Amino acid sequence: MDDVSTGSDSDYSNSWISWFLASKGNEYFCEVEEDYILDRFNLTGLAPECANYSQALDLITDNLADDDIEEELRASVEVQARFLYGLIHARWIITSRGLAKMLEKYKKADFGRCPRVLCHSHPLLPIGLTDTAYEKAVKLYCPRCEDLYSPKSSRHGSIDGAYFGTTFPHIMFMVYPTMVPMKAPDGVQSTRDRDARNEKGAPSGIGTASSAAVALKAERYRPTIFGFQVNEIAKLQRWQDAMRDRQVARLEAAESEKH
Numbered sequence: 635m636d637d638v639s640t641g642s643d644s645d646y647s648n649s650w651i652s653w654f655l656a657s658k659g660n661e662y663f664c665e666v667e668e669d670y671i672l673d674r675f676n677l678t679g680l681a682p683e684c685a686n687y688s689q690a691l692d693l694i695t696d697n698l699a700d701d702d703i704e705e706e707l708r709a710s711v712e713v714q715a716r717f718l719y720g721l722i723h724a725r726w727i728i729t730s731r732g733l734a735k736m737l738e739k740y741k742k743a744d745f746g747r748c749p750r751v752l753c754h755s756h757p758l759l760p761i762g763l764t765d766t767a768y769e770k771a772v773k774l775y776c777p778r779c780e781d782l783y784s785p786k787s788s789r790h791g792s793i794d795g796a797y798f799g800t801t802f803p804h805i806m807f808m809v810y811p812t813m814v815p816m817k818a819p820d821g822v823q824s825t826r827d828r829d830a831r832n833e834k835g836a837p838s839g840i841g842t843a844s845s846a847a848v849a850l851k852a853e854r855y856r857p858t859i860f861g862f863q864v865n866e867i868a869k870l871q872r873w874q875d876a877m878r879d880r881q882v883a884r885l886e887a888a889e890s891e892k893h
């Protein structure tokens with residue numbers, strides 16, 4: 635309530651976007667550059683999604699004077715501006731400049747860290763379960779265990795997943811393949827191996843490093859009772875290990891053929 639109606643009048647921020655980004659609970663968002671928002675081509679199809687679209691857009695781009703709208707309308711335009719910014723954000727973060735901004739946030743672990751013990755606090759990335767607004771809240775994707783988690787704080791847990799979309803983390807790792815984490819505990823060494831391979835002119839992309847080596851090193855938890863593996867899970871894991879060994883053998887054969 636303290637920060638809703640002041641908007642661009644705030645003493646600290648000189649634009650609506652910097653006010654929005656500085657507001658508590660908006661830490662997952664990155665700055666969408668004004669050039670991107672002002673290019674109407676990028677906003678194609680958003681107008682019907684958003685009530686008071688033109689006022690909301692004017693507010694985001696600081697073109698809405700205080701006396702342009704009545705007080706009652708102002709609150710609703712504020713809400714719509716945040717909604718519109720979210721939809722623009724989902725498009726922006728899969729552009730090259732948007733990806734670079736989100737990569738910086740990922741490196742700083744702005745989206746939190748994986749709670750799984752064997753992921754060793756690996757940084758997470760925000761993801762939507764659907765690209766349609768008002769359906770599912772944002773979740774967090776761990777690229778190490780390739781699973782999803784709910785945000786810890788309820789402020790983050792109530793953000794619409796459509797503001798990030800279903801594609802973002804995966805396109806980020808396609809554009810920055812060296813950022814794909816290794817499954818092994820010794821990630822640093824493995825990344826170096828992969829960089830060395832990349833320099834030799836191997837095709838770039840996920841899985842450039844020896845897939846066989848990655849599969850063999852994957853770290854996972856094995857339940858035991860007094861040191862003995864628990865029956866059902868042990869059976870399943872033996873089967874999974876056998877499948878993995880067959881796959882590793884196939885990958886090694888394929889890799890030795892190339893050399």
Ligand SMILES: [Zn+2]
Pocket residue numbers: 748749750753756776777778779780781
């Ligand atoms: Zn994880």
